[in-house]
Amino acid sequence: MKRTRIPAPALERPAPLIAHPAAQLGIAVCAALLIGFATAFAQGLLPHALSPLANSSGSWSLAAFLLALLSRRPWVSCLIGVLSLAAMLAGYDIASLVRGHSPSSGQTLFWLAAAATAGPLLGLAGNAVRTRSRFAPAAAGLMGGVLAGEGVYGLLHIADTTPPAYWACSIAAGVALTAWGVLRNSPALAGVAAALGTAVPITVLFPLAYSPRFLLLFS
Structure with a gap:
């Protein structure tokens, strides 16, 4: 009687670390902090033709949209949209303090409101495009x-x-x-x-x- 070999069960590969929601959120927040920090310094360094890049809400909105592409989970992308805008603001304010300037209370309130209202939409939009x-x-x-x-x-x-x-x-x-x-x-x-x-x-x-x-x- 011929014996049939039963194949060994395939080993499941562990999911890459970046696939974990906490890792995706952490990467997005760290990147946003750096973007906000760099924005404050770029305002005095960019050539005239590119100067609005460091003074426009479109660039920060686009950054939040792109960072939301990190995740395929809508709720994670939604959080990324909120936290990334808030983190960019935090990075900008930190850089302002480093440069010897006081953060603008009006600007801080504006971007906190944007993080709470536009952030979820930008995050979900990035997720929809990715998926x-x-x-x-x-x-x-x-x-x-x-x-x-x-x-x-x-x-x-x-x-x-x-x-x-x-x-x-x-x-x-x-x-x-x-x-x-x-x-x-x-x-x-x-x-x-x-x-x-x-x-x-x-x-x-x-x-x-x-x-x-x-x-x-x-x-």
Whole structure:
């Protein structure tokens, strides 16, 4: 009688450390602290053509969006969106103290409010893009709308004191990101409508975040 060999059970490979939610959150917070710290010093070092990069909310929003790509778990990405914006603020304030400046209370309140309100949306948007969920076109439109909206504000209100080319590039980046989100995930009419349904309103409404009346709430 011929004996049949029973194969040994395959050994399960341990999940990489970065796949653990705590590790993903830790990496995101550390990276955000460094980004915020570097931002404070970059304000005096960047060439004029790139100076808005260290003075715009679009760059910090994009950083939070990209850091949220670390996780496939929506709740982790949501937390990353919140904590990364708060950590960038902390890094910026620490660098300000190192440079001998007092952190602005108004700016601190503004970014804490942004972390609590916009942070979850940016985190979930990054997660949707990574996992290519049905919300991915709208998620790409959200981030694209932020970049385009800030570019519109820059061209309309501060183009005389800042490089207009930078704001034009911000608009182009927002449009490109939105288009990429549609083409990568859902090039059908529904995907286009979802992307434009978030990108266009955010582009139009985003400049209101810089309006004097709104900023008075944080002064």
